[in-house]
Amino acid sequence: MSKSSKNIKDKLIQKKPRSYLNRDFNSFRSELLDYSRTHYSDKIQDFSEASMGGLFLDMAAYVGDVMSYYLDHQFNELDLETAVEDKNIEKLVRAAGVKISGAAPATVYVDFFIKSGFETTSQGRRPKTSDLPIIKVGTTVSSNTGVVFELGEDLDFSKKKADGRLIASYSIEKTDSSGLPTEYLLKLTGICKSGKTAEETFVIGDDYKQFRTIVLGSENITEIISVTDTERNEYYEVDSLTQDVVFKKVINTSDDSSLVSDNLELLPAPFRFISTASRQTGKTTIRFGSGDASTLDDDIIPDPSEVSLPLFGSKNTMKRFSIDPNALLKTRTLGVSPRGTKITVRYRAGGGLSHNVGSESIRSIKNLITKFSSGTPSSTISSVRASVFIINQAPAAGGESELTLGELKSVALAHRNSQSRIVTKQDLISRIYTMPANFGRVFRVGIRSNPNNPLSTIVAIVSRDASGSLIISPDTLKENVAEYLNEFRLISDAIDIVDARVLNVAVKYSIIVDSISNKELTIQKVNSELKRYLKIENFQIEQPLIISDLINIILNTPGVMSHVSVDIIGMSGNISNREYSNETFNIISNLKKGVLMVPPGSIIEVKYPDDDIIGSAE
Template identity: 30%
Template sequence: MSKNQKKLLPIDYTHREFSSIQQDLLEIAERFYPESFQDFSEGSFGALMVDAVSYVGDQLSFYMDYNINESFLDTAFQFSNIVRHGRALGYKYEGRPSTYGKVALYIQVPASTTGIGPDRNYLPVLKRGSTFNSTNNLSFILTENVDFADTRNLFVAARNDSVTGAPTFYAVKTYGNVVSGQFGQERVTVGTFEKFKQITLNADNVSEVISVYDSQGNQYYEVDFLAQDVIFKEVTNPNFKNDNVPSIIKPLLVSRKFITFTDRNSTTLQFGSGRFNETNVVENPQNVAVNTYGKTYVTTTTFDPSRLSENESFGIVPSNTELIVTYRTNNPINSNVASTELNSINFANYEFIDQQNLNSTTLQTVRDSLDVSNEEPITGDISVPTSDEIKQRIYDTFPTQNRAVTQADYENMSYRMPPKFGSIKRVSVQKDANSQKRNLNLYIISEGSDGKLLKSNSSIKNNLKTWINQYRMINDTVDILDPYILNYGIEFVVRSQEAADKYIVLDSCMEALKENFTKTHFIGESLYISDIYRVLKEVSGVLDVLSVKIFSKTGANYSNSSININSNLSGDGSQLIVPNNAILELKFPEVDIVGKLR
């Protein structure tokens, strides 16, 4: 064979899988090397070589396709890669969701020496960080200091003197906010200086990094991005007794800072690139804003109020020390509890006004009398967002630029509320048709411990209101409302094929409908009856779908809201039109789906 013939070796670059590569190799061997390789039968050396090369080619093609797909957000499949794409576009995955709610706290204190009212010296402050347990062994943490001496609390006589009838103890009732989870702590030894040091925590299901200290007592603060210098710190309000505001927010300029990266299970802390003696965060905001260092002109008019430092070290990196990282983890399966199920004390941290001068026995009686109960269900979205949901939130995040202007902006900002403040399952924003001003109705719904829809409690609503206030337009007003939950059922009649087992066909139809229609609907999303026909027709053994009927379910374990099916059907009867302030739910598919076979 001449050199020219070898140069004309035909190569088809579109053949990339095992079988096509194998066939090409066999054709090349038969055409150009007929005397060297003749035996390609199964088990021969020639077959081994062809199969080995085909296998390698198939593997290379697969991984090339995989890596190319993972390089783009719309085609990425791996969860961690989707989160990385989102991080580059300004989206932050918050990690394991939390549930957030309010609990009623009760305590008994002795009566005052005058016999009128409780002895206020024995009214404690229950400190933030106290923990409670539910009947299903879930842990919840108190997120604020609760003052039993607050005059707004309810005081009632609890015990009376058997002779005089005068009160000897008073019961005090107050409320506090709690979040699901339990505290954990890790000690991490840090060696020599390393730029952009990263530390991955050993714990799984971390919802929040509470604090980071080094062995010298320096605190490191979490920021949104390493160039950020200003954070807002919660400070105890010394004037609390007068204005009833427990805390005030103050800006704080920080040089020790970190950001967090959260994957499906792991959490990583990343620090900056500066040394202790090289990082200066004290800066004149006027110079930062307009760059007027001796100049007679202005070079820029842009100013980021969260970045007051002009250094490029992005904060001090810990080195040759030990970091103490405190975090909060959550139950990966369920963090919701029904009403009255949060009822036991795990750890209570008290603070009394003048503890040293109080009777120790009475103090212990007061401590032991603490009781807790949740009057409302503590709920939130307990499920981790799927890859498709993460993608959609990333698409919504990128154009918002940390402000809410459009409907999609408000919905995206609501979903982005940190899980430690409570999670919501579905959000919908609608313009208030009855308002003459720019009023918006923001409908939210949560998920119970059984995965069923549940109205969001007041704590989640208050947190969401505070959260979106930092992003909304100044002349927008937002009302946070509950959508109507519309429970429905499906009744169908199908005809099976002659040779098919009717019982198996009917069971298959039921399972197919469960799989397709038990997923959580969106608020205002219509139900396409034509989709029910399509799902049933795709079931093996079904010859024809004779009829499909939708009916409303109310009362007992269902919602009290209902929808008139006939009045809300589209003209051709293929669609059930749902109001914008309502959400459909197939609550109990085992009984809500009724099928017949003919």
């Protein structure tokens, strides 16, 4: 190239700077075409689509378009609000401090009945206490649909109150010819939780490994019951490996046990672990600490002289003090990493909406674990065990499907800026929705201030049954929520947990169908669209029902020319053999400017959409 032509090219480059704002194929190709014609017109003149020059432009523009797309995509994947890939959302949710869990198990009160003989006392005949057993934790029962529940507490039929009476209620089952009782029926109620208990053993090698991990084989694990090694060391689950103490429940055996069933103890936890569940695989991973289990470490702060790097050669002085950073991780500050042992893990798995079985559906005993007093005859043990039967008077509740990615994102956005305490309403909602699955799960939460106490907050909750309909949350679930929130609330705050009012409604509408459409098919289409909109998953506590949204859905259905009317009807009690909530409210007084407002702490539900969405056509 001559010197003069090079100067001309340099001047052209200075006059027309490169653009870095192109983002798609067309803009890249246009800029490349303009650039080529300006600077390389003496080399090639044909840049048509069928030419070699056009091929080069298309290839370069294609590469630029792909790179631009993936640059935008990867940048969006760094933000929880714009991320779309499952694995990235899962990482961002964990980074926000939200613990991912699977489907939640259901809890239910189950009545256990046993039959016993009699003994004569100064007050007359009563059940023979020496024959009464303890039904132990781990006893499993099942419903008529095959859902397995496990007893979560010991039921001691021989336990007495302070006044000497049995804590178990009893009635006379049989009498002799003179009318005196010869057999009693005793009842105790225990809390049972759905799911199956399993146990796995892992052989740990003798090599030291920081933050050792093991992956459990089952999916949808809701609770890790215990982790022990061959030296009988018990590993405690913590929120983070920096947590070195845990709270533990201990059965209260003192005289006030009727008022306080458990004592709470603060225990050191040198052996600890954290657990993480993966939505991708459904498996749960246990991660231990970094301390070396084979060394004695009784220093709170490591001694630098023990971990300093040795000096080689004949050096009498040194410029700076060197520390081996890897040696600092071998202390027990972050817990102990097991080595040369066997780890045994017991856990419970299973849950979901199908575990919310109905009342009087749990009648079968799969595995009865009992303990009798020493000296009880084997014949008595056999007869008492054979007499045991069970039933649940109330339906199971608390079982819920795992949170969807959209729900996890919503929870994480509210949880991201929170601390390990409840300060704002968003913190409170986030804590309830992320409560450990073994406590049960709340379907919807509503929060409002208490007008009678400025420091108190009213929390309204509601659950779902196996069919997905709203039901009142059981007392067990409310107690679990209260116990869980108590660890995070401020000492000056009060939280009142109440049941949300379920307001069942029906939708009745009338439309005008065009002459070329079938009226019945058009009504079916409208009903289908309204059913999709009125799904309970789309509603929150205290969320109003906007009538114009219903009208818009009706008018946008093919075949509908116009709507005549849309009416909301309250449903309560028993109507046409369909059970509705007993809650009632005045729809006319709550309907304002086309918006159906709901009372505080209430939620709207179309319980039977196939029957409660009623349409007519003209």
